Amino acid sequence: xxxxRLDASINPVTSSSRAIADIxxxxxxxxxxxxxxxxxxxxxxPLPATAWTGAVGAGWTxxxxxxxxxxxxxxxxxxxxxxxxSADAVLLAVPLYNFGVPQHVKAWIDVVMAGAESASEALLGxxxxxxxxxxxxxxxxxxxxxxxxxxxxxxxxIIADVWGADLTIVERxxxxxxxxxxxxxxxDLAAELKDAAHAAAATAGxxxxxx
Numbered sequence: 001x002x003x004x005r006l007d008a009s010i011n012p013v014t015s016s017s018r019a020i021a022d023i024x025x026x027x028x029x030x031x032x033x034x035x036x037x038x039x040x041x042x043x044x045x046p047l048p049a050t051a052w053t054g055a056v057g058a059g060w061t062x063x064x065x066x067x068x069x070x071x072x073x074x075x076x077x078x079x080x081x082x083x084x085x086s087a088d089a090v091l092l093a094v095p096l097y098n099f100g101v102p103q104h105v106k107a108w109i110d111v112v113m114a115g116a117e118s119a120s121e122a123l124l125g126x127x128x129x130x131x132x133x134x135x136x137x138x139x140x141x142x143x144x145x146x147x148x149x150x151x152x153x154x155x156x157x158i159i160a161d162v163w164g165a166d167l168t169i170v171e172r173x174x175x176x177x178x179x180x181x182x183x184x185x186x187x188d189l190a191a192e193l194k195d196a197a198h199a200a201a202a203t204a205g206x207x208x209x210x211x
Contacts (some may be wrong), residue, residue: 027205077115122164174195
């Protein structure tokens with residue numbers, strides 16, 4: 001059994017998304033002690049900025065006329081798509097940055113799509129996937145920033161609707177409580193949300209392992 005894990009935090013030491021994903025991974029690994037975990041850390045090792053344009057441009061260029069950069073981009077795109085295609089389960093940890101998808105995650109998605117057999121290929125058709133989402137503040141109904149999360153809905157569309165995964169989302173809010181003094185009044189609520197997210201991660205990890 002193979003688990004593909006992607007991390008996107010640019011702060012790995014204090015990353016809330018990574019901590020939650022670790023819980024999910026531990027449950028999966030407990031059920032599959034001999035399983036393989038394929039890791040990709042986009043926060044530490046983002047893809048080359050020219051990878052997507054190179055892969056797309058290669059599609060418009062005869063194979064014998066492609067540049068070295070285009071050939072490298074095509075190989076990278078094919079490899080990234082295969083990482084998903086060959087996985088039995090998927091774990092993605094993606095924080096909300098600037099109200100949207102982290103640019104290095106969007107770049108990865110674009111390159112994966114370029115490496116798929118078609119734009120609609122279900123790379124994860126029917127496979128279990130867990131998406132860990134963390135937000136520094138509160139974005140739920142009734143909050144001042146209700147509707148400002150422009151990442152989670154997009155990721156759901158790609159992972160579940162385009163790639164066809166059986167998706168579970170584990171969310172945690174107020175991760176900047178204790179970091180941003182303006183949020184100090186929410187310490188108790190933030191602690192409750194952290195505990196709930198960690199419990200949900202353990203449940204999601206068990207389900208991921210059993211699927």
